[in-house]
Amino acid sequence: MxxxxxxxxxxxxxxxxxxxxxxxxxxxxxxxxxxxxxxxxxxxxxxxxxxxxxxxxxxxxxxxxxxxxxxxxxxxxxxxxxxxxxxxxxxxxxxxxxxxxxxxxxxxxxxxxxxxxxxxxxxxxxxxxxxxxxxxxxxxxxxxxxxxxxxxxxxxxxxxxxxxxxxxxxxxxLRNEFIEARKSLRERDGSVKRVLITFGGGDSSNETAKALEAWRLVGRPDISVDVVVGAANPHREQLQQLCSELQNVSFYCNVNNMAQMMAQADLAIGAGGSTTWERCYLGLPSITLTVADNQAETTEAVGRRGATTNLGWYEDIDAVGLAAAIKQMINEPKMMRDMIEKGFSLMGGGTSxxxxxxxxxxxxxxxxxxxxxxxxxxxxxxxxxxxx
The missing domain is CATH 3.40.50.11190 (Rossmann fold)
Structure with missing residues (x-):
């Protein structure tokens, strides 16, 4: 003690x-x-x-x-x-x-x-x-x-x-690293040059693998992708291998600089939950899959306000559907810019x-x-x- x-x-x-x-x-x-x-x-x-x-x-x-x-x-x-x-x-x-x-x-x-x-x-x-x-x-x-x-x-x-x-x-x-990242946040223009894929510490249903297959279908090796998994992820070895087979895709496990990685990204693909507010606070547009009951209502509410693209329950979305959503966001910079502002607004617009x-x-x-x-x-x- x-x-x-x-x-x-x-x-x-x-x-x-x-x-x-x-x-x-x-x-x-x-x-x-x-x-x-x-x-x-x-x-x-x-x-x-x-x-x-x-x-x-x-x-x-x-x-x-x-x-x-x-x-x-x-x-x-x-x-x-x-x-x-x-x-x-x-x-x-x-x-x-x-x-x-x-x-x-x-x-x-x-x-x-x-x-x-x-x-x-x-x-x-x-x-x-x-x-x-x-x-x-x-x-x-x-x-x-x-x-x-x-x-x-x-x-x-x-x-x-x-x-x-x-x-x-x-x-x-929000952890202090997000507060610090917000202070020096760059202004995004709606274009997508870097994507962040992360589904939390566990990801027992392996949505990360689904997202990687979707990214393969998108076919944009000119865009950088960061894949982050937690130490508790039971699929991490398989995911590391999948990342190595894709061009311009990097694999990370148990990182301690998530705020920095979000600040560098232009689009996030992930689950609902607490990370929703981290993304909104840093003005990071996102595609969200619901992977737990406690995420459903909030993800729907955030989606209705235009602060994320809500694809609903993970069981109802396959790699093809996810790839279509990714392509839409990449091709619509105005939609991305609107999502940035709506995310900021949900968090109160300030830094408290x-x-x-x-x-x-x-x-x-x-x-x-x-x-x-x-x-x-x-x-x-x-x-x-x-x-x-």
Whole structure:
């Protein structure tokens, strides 16, 4: 455990990554963790040791990771499913050992009010990161960084009335590298000279291979292509071989300069999810395939606003259909320029980030809780809920 001062706000994240879950949940938590650490918070993670986890990356970033065993209950048909009773017991043991945890931050589709409420006596406040709005939460603050037509009423009846709400792409958890890349972003003219293909950390259905076949059908060796896969990608050796067979196509695994690669690209081909906001923030036109249930509504909403070309579910699109969409975008620079502006607009048009806003809110609530604790003389079990 890292050394902390008595005044440090202690934050613990409960989040998992795996081949089936992907790495996006952990990555966005790392973004918030960095903003919290910059403000003097002591941050650690609780993660289950599932196949394809990226706990080593979290530790390499300087955060302690409490690893839960994978367990025999893992369900490949429902990767987020967990044994709530066991998970609560294991998490509670860690929280008791850590003592006086100010915030428990949860980013997990398998967690709901039945998991959160038993742990409330062990923490000062609970924050939930969610984007499916399909279950009740016992939380003091909720983040849904996605875009939905019913955003204002989406969580009615699912969260406490006085829960602080952070909704919409303005609060997207973008890593600092994207903030820096935006400051020196070149002006795109709508032409396509470089394409970026990336489907996240796992890509269990191997959409990257489909995109490479589509690119072969496009037949534009004059355009450079960067293909990026995660270390957890089970197809990476095959994909590296496919890239070597195509002219002007480069293969990369587990890169640490994704913002730079997006800034250099003129067109992206990839999945929905958190990377949608990274592309919009950097004004990168994109073709998006939906590869998970939680991506569907947001990808449709972004597509309706003209900020991406939404091809729908990956199962319904083959390489021929994807190639046709790529050709259309290459041949329509005005469409590309419009998409750039609409992407910027969705993100609020400015350079402020959700991580900064949320970290400041977390610290603000914690400091107010601290004042009340001193007034009562016993802050351990004081429950403070503040409206946004």
């Amino acid at each position: 890292t050394e902390t001062t008595s005044k440090s706000i202690k934050v613990v994240f409960r989040v998992d990554a795996s081949v089936d879950i992907g790495s996006g949940h952990v990555m966005r938590c790392l973004t918030l963790a960095a903003a919290l650490r910059q403000r003097g918070c002591a941050v650690s993670f609780i993660s289950r040791d599932l196949p394809g986890n990226i706990s080593a990356n979290v530790e390499a970033a300087g955060y302690p990771v409490f690893r839960l065993p994978a367990g025999e209950h893992a369900n490949p048909d429902s990767p987020f499913a967990l044994d709530a009773v066991m998970d609560v017991a294991q998490t509670a043991e860690i929280l008791r050992r850590e003592q006086e945890v100010d915030w428990l931050v949860i980013d997990h589709y398998g967690v709901d009010v039945s998991w959160e409420t038993p742990l409330r006596p062990l923490v000062g406040n609970i924050m939930v990161i969610d984007d499916v709005a399909n279950r009740c939460h016992d939380c003091d603050l909720i983040l849904d960084q996605n875009l939905y037509e019913d955003m204002d009423s989406r969580y009615d009846g699912l969260i406490p009335e006085n829960c602080s709400k952070f909704f919409g792409p303005r609060y997207a958890l 980030t959700g991580a900064v806003l949320l970290a400041e809110k977390i610290c603000q609530i914690s400091h107010r809780c601290g004042l009340l604790e001193r007034w009562t003389g016993d802050g351990k079990n004081v429950e403070v809920k503040l409206a946004q």
